[in-house]
Amino acid sequence: MGTIEQFVLHVRRADTPFYAAIKRFAVRFTHFRIRFPGFWIAAIRAHHWICHIVRVLWMRGCVLLYREPLFRSHCETIGDGLYLELLPILKGTPRIAVGDNVRISGELTIECASGQPAAQIQIGDHVFIGHQVLINVKRRVVIDAHALIAGNCILDDSADSPNPAECGVLHIGRGAWLGRGCLVTGAVRIGEGAIVGAGSVVMSDIPPFAIAAGNPARVVRQMQSTS
Amino acid sequence: MNALVSAPRRWVSVVGALEVFRHYINTVWDRVAIALYREPLFRSQCISVGRNLSLRSLPIVIGQVGIRIGDDVRICGALVIGCAKTCDQPILSLGNNITIGDHVVIHSNREVIIEDGVVLGPNCFVTDSNEHPLDYGRRIAGEPCRLDELRSIRIRRGAVIGRRCTILRGVEIGECAIVLAGSTITATVPPNAIVGGNPAQQIGHVDVGAEPEEDHRGHD
Secondary structure, three states, X not given: OOHHHHHHHHHHHOOOHHXXXXXXXXXXXXXXXXXXXXXXXHHHHHHHHHHHHHHHHHHHHHHHHHHHHHHHHHOOEEOOOOEEOOOOEEEOOOEEEEOOOOEEOOOEEEXXXXXXXXXXXXXXXXXXXXXXXXXXXXXXXXXXXXXXXXXXXXXXXXXXXXXXXXXXEEEEOOOOEEOOOXXXXXXXXXXXXXXXXXXXXXXXXXXXXXXXXXXXXXXXXXXXXXX | OHHHHHXXXXXXXXXXXXXXXXXXXXXXXXXXXXXXXXXXXXXXXXXXXXOOOEOOOOOEEEOOOEXXXXXXXXXXXXXXXXXXXXOOOOEEEEOOOOEEOOOEEEEOOOEEEEOOOOEXXXXXXXXXXXXXXXXXXXXXXXXXXXXXXXOOEEEOOOOEEOOOOEEOOOOEEOOOOEEOOOOEEOOOEOOOEEEEOOOOEEEEEOOOOOOOOOOOOOOO
């Protein structure tokens, strides 16, 4: 370890009162704050807003000219009103069908084991897919209309079985809602209008209009269908 | 052979020196950007901010959240503070001496209160609403949560929340409680309890008899 790193380590640990004094000084130095006049705050706020607008316009331009046509060319069928933020990452060549008014925010990753041309993903109308969702498909993943899939969810129809013949269909029913960070694994059927709590691990079927949560997910409440 | 060995060594030392130099330049540039831009900008988005606020990147504030921050608050990385348009003036109140980790998301639609000395680990998610209505028809219609579906969150003094925790609406975490990493907290946590799991259950108790050691070390 070099002398500078050794010195920094001594200061970080505040080994002796000498190093503690240096650390106190360093903390005061890093927390040093300038009292800015009002025009500076106004200027940086304006700069921040302009940067924000430019960034949003740039992103919309990228989506319009590059990402959306590219993703459309990967899909077998795709409806109107698709909202994209980033280009979905495709590994392998699954057959993708997307409905109307689908919203995919942030990075969607679709993984498909190599040499599985029969793998199929079906996304219905008005589906919302959150930030950094991972769909791992070996045979078939079906997401029905109006389903909400929150950020950081993982959908995996294989349950770690290497053979696609053993994999079933992962089905998410109409209007079902997966909370943030859910893991759905295996040939699971999540019923219509069901709600899965945040961070749950779903390994078995969930009946329609049930609220399920936990690891492994259990039904905690049953609702009546209202519509 | 000698020349062959010595040339890469010289190259390695040059690369190492460049890397150290780049690191120091980056650090200095970061400090300048924080002092001149990020901190005053974030301060202008808050109602009140105390002394010694420590930032890395600019926290993202979505919507009109009324943010009050105490003294010695450390925000170590990306923080997202958001609200839906349900409540007119949602409140996020941070006390003194709080540490907030990287990639924390706090959704305050009514009230989120974090008291003094709380440590909130990285990748935590705190929300005081259900984010969507539980009712099937209203959810499909894309309606937001109603005001009466919001429940305030309060994290009491000295609680420690581990990495990747999810804190759901209406939760109160007691004084000096410890929440283990990856937990989902759905119910109130009593003071000095150790809870963990999904849903979080009590698995232990903090020994309150032990006095903390006094030493000359300052905090980071």
